[in-house]
Amino acid sequence: MGAVVVEAGSSLKYKTGDWRAFRPIVDKGKCVNCLLCWIYCPDSSIIRKEKWVEVNYDYCKGCGICAHECPTKAIEMVEEQK
Amino acid sequence: MTIVGLTGDEAVAYAVKQSRVDIVAAYPITPQTIIVERFSKYVADGEVQTGYVCVESEHSALSACIGASLTGARVFTATSSQGLALMHEMLYVASGLRCPIVMGVANRALSAPINIHGDHSDMMGSRDSGWVQIYAENAQEAYDWTLQAFKLAEDKDVQLPVSVNLDGFIITHCMEGVDTLEDEAVSQFLQTRKPLFTVDPEKPITVGALCFTDYYYEFKRQQVEAMQNARGVLDKVCKEYKGVAGRHYGVLETFGMEDAEAAVICLGSTAGTAREVARKLRAQGRKVGVVKLWLYRPFPNEDVGAALGHVKAVAVFDKAISFGARYGALCSDVVSALHTLKECPKIFNVVFGLGGRDVQPADIELIFNEALEAAKTGLVKEETVFLGVRE
Numbered sequence: 033m034g035a036v037v038v039e040a041g042s043s044l045k046y047k048t049g050d051w052r053a054f055r056p057i058v059d060k061g062k063c064v065n066c067l068l069c070w071i072y073c074p075d076s077s078i079i080r081k082e083k084w085v086e087v088n089y090d091y092c093k094g095c096g097i098c099a100h101e102c103p104t105k106a107i108e109m110v111e112e113q114k
Numbered sequence: 115m116t117i118v119g120l121t122g123d124e125a126v127a128y129a130v131k132q133s134r135v136d137i138v139a140a141y142p143i144t145p146q147t148i149i150v151e152r153f154s155k156y157v158a159d160g161e162v163q164t165g166y167v168c169v170e171s172e173h174s175a176l177s178a179c180i181g182a183s184l185t186g187a188r189v190f191t192a193t194s195s196q197g198l199a200l201m202h203e204m205l206y207v208a209s210g211l212r213c214p215i216v217m218g219v220a221n222r223a224l225s226a227p228i229n230i231h232g233d234h235s236d237m238m239g240s241r242d243s244g245w246v247q248i249y250a251e252n253a254q255e256a257y258d259w260t261l262q263a264f265k266l267a268e269d270k271d272v273q274l275p276v277s278v279n280l281d282g283f284i285i286t287h288c289m290e291g292v293d294t295l296e297d298e299a300v301s302q303f304l305q306t307r308k309p310l311f312t313v314d315p316e317k318p319i320t321v322g323a324l325c326f327t328d329y330y331y332e333f334k335r336q337q338v339e340a341m342q343n344a345r346g347v348l349d350k351v352c353k354e355y356k357g358v359a360g361r362h363y364g365v366l367e368t369f370g371m372e373d374a375e376a377a378v379i380c381l382g383s384t385a386g387t388a389r390e391v392a393r394k395l396r397a398q399g400r401k402v403g404v405v406k407l408w409l410y411r412p413f414p415n416e417d418v419g420a421a422l423g424h425v426k427a428v429a430v431f432d433k434a435i436s437f438g439a440r441y442g443a444l445c446s447d448v449v450s451a452l453h454t455l456k457e458c459p460k461i462f463n464v465v466f467g468l469g470g471r472d473v474q475p476a477d478i479e480l481i482f483n484e485a486l487e488a489a490k491t492g493l494v495k496e497e498t499v500f501l502g503v504r505e
Contacts, residue, residue: 033273034212035333036311037320 049077052094054109060084062106069098069107115360120292122253122285123148126192126218126278128292129260131156132300133216136187139167139178144230145282146194146220172197176204176215183213184321186309188264192218194282196225198236202243208275209244209337211321214267214307215275217245218260221382221433222282223469231470232282234381238434238443244337246276246344247411249381253290256280258361259408261300265351268307271343281383281433283470295359303358341412348409365414367406368421370396374403376485377422377459379448380431381407384466384473388431391478402482410444415451422452426489427460429481429499433467441498460488466501477501 063084070078070085077092078085087098099107120128127149130138138157140150157166167182169175172193183189193201198219208215219237223229237247248263250256256278263276280286295303311319325333348365356362369389371377378388385406392402405421407414422428430449432442441449445463452458464481467473481501488494 033310033336034321035210035323035325035329037323038311038317040318040320042320 047090049088049090049092052089052092053112054094054096055089055112056087056092056094056096056098056107057110058085058087059106059108062104064104064106066103068101068103072097072101115293115295117291117293119289120253120257121148121287121289122250122256122280123220123287124152125253125257125292126260126280127152127156128294129257130190131162132295132297133188133190133261133264133304134301134306135162135164135190137165137167137179137182137189138191139169139175139182139189140191140193141169141172141175141197143172143194143197145222145232145286146192146197146218148286149192149218149220172200173204176201176208179215180204180208180211180213183208183215184211184311184313186307186312188268188307189213189215190217191215192220194220195222195230195236198240199224202240205240205243205245205275207322210333212273212340213275214264214273216260216263216267217275217277218256219277219279220282220286221279229469230282232284232433233468233470234279234433235435235468237277237279238436241411241443244274244341245411246272246274246341246409247279248276248408249279249410250285250408251383251385251406252285253288253292255363256285257292257294258355258359258363261295261304262351262355262363264304265354266344266348269347269351270308270310272340272347273310274337274340274344279382284383293361299358303355345409345412345414363408365407365409365417366421367408368403369393369406370401370403371405371421371425373401374425375401376427376429376482376489377403377405377425378429378431378478378481378485379405379407379418379422379444381410381433381444384431384433387473387475388478391475391482395479395482400482400486402486407444413447413451418448418451419455422448422459423455425459426492427462427485427494428452429462429464429485431464431466435465435468460492460494462488462494462496463498464501465498471502473502
């Protein structure tokens, strides 16, 4: 009632990724792990792996900057199916 | 019980004193000034334990009240006209966060042109802000309603802010003999607030968090529910108050309605004049009656229907204009309460008293005559009468 949140730290439970309309899909074969996407991502949603990158879909809002910046066109923006 | 000479403003301040309020944050504005002036004297003289927050505007006053109320404190503020307009943004925050703040509103016209006298433009402009609205007829009622307002606001099924409205100058500045309760009686009636949430470092909570398309609507629905609950809780509070004060309030009060064929419905101080005129006309054998609405929000549809359903014609007095609308706010509500009845009375709107324009018994008699005529012929001559205007 009154929009009171009765526990502390509950913002951790708020996964803002559900705003996303387009989902970035990484082609691991094309990814050269240059990390430009990691630098440009405004929401820190690129996860570094040893040989390629992955996306944290809990927080990625699908802005497409990673796909735009990727020099090898390894990231494709695919419309979300709800 | 002691009878004290008090103006409406002083009566409210005295009731607030007896209510053992924890925090008052307010900014003075005519004709509300005496409420906060008198109360700040109680604070300065050490007669109350209240924390008095001096603020630089009404927006800040209500903001401070909201913060205090969220900690579990009993909170009061008061304002009028431009001050209420400046609070507008925070009015919705107070109701949305379910803060049971009580506010005295000394009803006054809104600028422009600037005017300090009484009409209902201020509170009607805040009509949909989610506040319970009560209108007092005189200083006695302003006193009684202020005490009852805290109990209504703080009820666990309500948890809403309540405004106690008193007509600027007509009530705020007129001195009357006010029958006051002893402090012990008030303490017995109005116990310490039991908040649903409190500030506790061991159990942190978040208030006022972001709430989007996923939940916002549900919280608004809860406010609708709380408003509906306020109607029933009011009866309970009034019954209890009768036990300690001997005076019985409710959602409305009627005069001569048992056999009335034509009626006037109004808010606030106008009811006194209307009743006096009705008394005179009834002595001449003319069947007129008066309905005075104490509770305006939530609007008591069934009660208004029961009070007015059997008459042939109703004149609805609005002390505010709703520009571009067919009727003033009260008249719109009365029409919506009555139109579903099998036989809806003929209804017309009387806009009056704007900017404090005086309304004399003769003016109201004129309206009773119009209403009796409409009752006889079944025809409304003029849909909206602008009473006492020069054109």
